[in-house]
Amino acid sequence: QVQLVESGGGLVQAGGSLRLSCVASARTLSRYIMGWFRQAPGKEREFVAAMEWSGGSTYYTDSLKGRFTISRDNAKKTVYLQMNSLLPEDTANYYCASRYYSLSYNPRDYDYWGQGTQVTVSS
DSSP states (O other): OOEEEEEOOEEEETTOOEEEEEEEEOSOOTTEEEEEEEEOTTSOOEEEEEEETTTOOEEEOGGGBTTEEEEEETTTTEEEEEEOSOOGGGOEEEEEEEEESSOOSOGGGOOEEOOOEEEEEEO
16 A cells, blocks of 8 residues: 655746655555656646656656656655756646556556645646
8 A cells, every 4th residue: 555645846946946755655665666657737647757666766757858857866755857848838736656567658557646736837
């Protein structure tokens, strides 16, 4: 069982930055995949980035490479999403999610979800 709590969302002007945090409550995160997804109003939830907790490999949706960075703090059991050069189209509710063992880009494959944190980018 993994419980996830996100924070760090807010209102930012275009070109600005935000760092989202996701604190995981679990006995161990070994072999878990930690992912970030986002969902804008009227749109499907989409993959943003993911990380293999044990090995540290990272994966991104192509359109966000170079602007978004996923990272982790092992001791704090926290995964971060650093978002730079934000655009109005990045406005969405951002979710942290996890699943065991293998990477997936499909949100339906993730077993554990946080409550989401809203990111709003003004033009």
